[in-house]
Amino acid sequence: MRMRHPFAAALAAALALPLAARGAEQKPASPAAPEQPCEPVKPCEIPDEPAAAPEEAPAEFGAEAKLLFDLVSCQGAKLPPAFEAGVVKEFCAKQKKAIAAYRDRYLPKAGPFLASLRPEGLPSAVVYPFGGGDLLSALTTYPDAKSYTTLSLEHAGDPRRAAAIQDPKVLADSLEVVRATSSGLLYANDSKTENLMKGQRGEIPGQLAFFMTALAVHGYEPVGLRFFKIQPDGTLHYLTRTEINAAEKETARLLRGQWTAPDFSPAFSNSEIVFVKKGEDPKTHGRVHRHVAADLSDHALAKDPGILKHLAGKGEFAAMTKAASYLLWRDDFSRIRKVLLAHMVFMVSDSTGIPPHLAEKAGFVQETYGDFQKSFLDASPEINDEFAKLWASQPKRALPVRYGYIDGAKHNHLLVTRKAPKT
Numbered sequence: 001m002r003m004r005h006p007f008a009a010a011l012a013a014a015l016a017l018p019l020a021a022r023g024a025e026q027k028p029a030s031p032a033a034p035e036q037p038c039e040p041v042k043p044c045e046i047p048d049e050p051a052a053a054p055e056e057a058p059a060e061f062g063a064e065a066k067l068l069f070d071l072v073s074c075q076g077a078k079l080p081p082a083f084e085a086g087v088v089k090e091f092c093a094k095q096k097k098a099i100a101a102y103r104d105r106y107l108p109k110a111g112p113f114l115a116s117l118r119p120e121g122l123p124s125a126v127v128y129p130f131g132g133g134d135l136l137s138a139l140t141t142y143p144d145a146k147s148y149t150t151l152s153l154e155h156a157g158d159p160r161r162a163a164a165i166q167d168p169k170v171l172a173d174s175l176e177v178v179r180a181t182s183s184g185l186l187y188a189n190d191s192k193t194e195n196l197m198k199g200q201r202g203e204i205p206g207q208l209a210f211f212m213t214a215l216a217v218h219g220y221e222p223v224g225l226r227f228f229k230i231q232p233d234g235t236l237h238y239l240t241r242t243e244i245n246a247a248e249k250e251t252a253r254l255l256r257g258q259w260t261a262p263d264f265s266p267a268f269s270n271s272e273i274v275f276v277k278k279g280e281d282p283k284t285h286g287r288v289h290r291h292v293a294a295d296l297s298d299h300a301l302a303k304d305p306g307i308l309k310h311l312a313g314k315g316e317f318a319a320m321t322k323a324a325s326y327l328l329w330r331d332d333f334s335r336i337r338k339v340l341l342a343h344m345v346f347m348v349s350d351s352t353g354i355p356p357h358l359a360e361k362a363g364f365v366q367e368t369y370g371d372f373q374k375s376f377l378d379a380s381p382e383i384n385d386e387f388a389k390l391w392a393s394q395p396k397r398a399l400p401v402r403y404g405y406i407d408g409a410k411h412n413h414l415l416v417t418r419k420a421p422k423t
Contacts (some may be wrong), residue, residue, distance in 0.1 A: 133210025157205020322404025
C-alpha cells in the first residue's frame with residue numbers, strides 16, 4: 001500500500017507560492033435549471049442559475065518531496081521510524097563521499113571557470129535538452145537562473161513510494177540504485193544511459209532522487225512539488241488529485257524502444273519543483289525546476305507540438321547540453337535544434353552541441369576549450385571534421401574540469417556558442 005506522508009497536508013497548506021500560471025482549464029458546465037410551472041395568477045419567476053462547482057486545486061506533493069530530499073541528501077534529518085536507521089547509515093556512508101566529491105572537488109574548479117564564460121545580462125530561464133536527471137550541472141552552469149527546464153526520455157517518478165517503504169531490504173535495494181545511478185554525475189560529471197534507465201523503476205523515483213541530490217549539493221531544499229502536462233498551445237496544466245487518481249491504473253508509456261519501461265502512472269511524468277536556499281521565503285526567492293519527459297525526435301514532436309511551443313514561449317533563454325549522444329548533429333532532431341537556435345542567446349556544451357555550420361548560419365560564434373579530435377561515440381564523419389577543424393582553428397584554451405563526454409581520444413573539451421556581436 002502506498003501512503004502519503006502524514007505532514008503532507010500541513011506543508012501543502014503553507015505553500016502559497018507564486019508559481020507559473022496554470023494552463024487554460026475548462027470549467028465544468030453548470031447543471032441546467034429545472035423547469036418551473038407557471039401559475040395563472042402571477043408571472044413565472046426565472047430561477048437563479050446554480051453556481052458552478054469550484055475548480056479543484058493542483059495536487060501538491062511538497063511533503064513527499066521533502067521526505068525524499070531528507071532521505072537521499074544525507075544531511076542528518078530525522079526520518080520516519082519505518083526507515084531502518086542502519087540501512088540509511090550504510091547508504092549515507094557511501095553517498096556522502098560522492099556528494100563531497102562533486103561539492104568539494106569539482107565545484108570549486110568548475111564554478112569560477114563557468115562564471116568566467118557567462119556574459120552579463122543572461123536571461124533567467126535555462127533550457128537543457130537531453131538532460132536526463134542532470135539538474136546538478138544546470139545549477140553549476142547557470143547558478144543565477146530562476147527557472148530550469150530539463151527534457152529527456154526519463155519520467156520524473158511517483159514521489160509517494162518512498163514514504164510507503166516498510167521492508168528494510170526494499171529500502172536498502174532502493175537506496176543502492178540511487179547511489180549507483182547518481183555516482184556517474186557526482187564523480188565523473190556524466191550519466192550513463194543504463195543508469196538513467198534503472199531509475200525508471202523501483203520504490204525511490206530515480207529522476208526525483210537525482211533532482212533532490214542536486215539541490216542538496218548546491219545548498220537548496222524543495223518547498224513544493226507538482227505535476228503537469230503540456231497543452232497543445234504550450235501552456236501548462238497542473239494535475240489535480242482527481243486527475244491523478246483517474247490515471248492510477250495506467251503506466252507511463254515507454255518513449256523509446258530500447259528504454260526501460262516505467263512502472264508508475266503517467267501522471268508522474270512531468271514534474272515542477274520549487275526550491276529555495278534554507279531559510280529563504282519561497283514567495284520572494286523561490287526558483288523553479290521543471291522536468292519534461294519527452295522524445296525530442298522530429299517524428300515525436302510532430303505529434304506533440306506543445307513542447308516546442310512551450311519552449312518558444314519562454315522568449316530568450318540560456319541553453320546547455322552535454323553527453324547527448326550527438327543527437328543535435330542529426331537531421332531527425334532538427335525541430336528541437338531550430339527552437340534552440342531561434343531562442344537561445346548563449347549555450348554551454350560539449351561536442352554534442354550545435355554543429356558549427358548550423359551555428360554560423362543562425363548568427364552564432366563558437367569558442368573552444370580543451371581539445372577535440374573525434375567524437376566519443378560513432379557519429380557523422382562530416383560533422384566530426386567540422387568540429388576538429390573548429391578546435392584546430394582556435395587558440396588552445398585551458399579547461400580545468402570535465403564537462404560531459406570526453407572525446408574519442410579521451411580529451412576533456414567544452415564549447416561555448418554565443419550570439420555574434422551586432423555590427
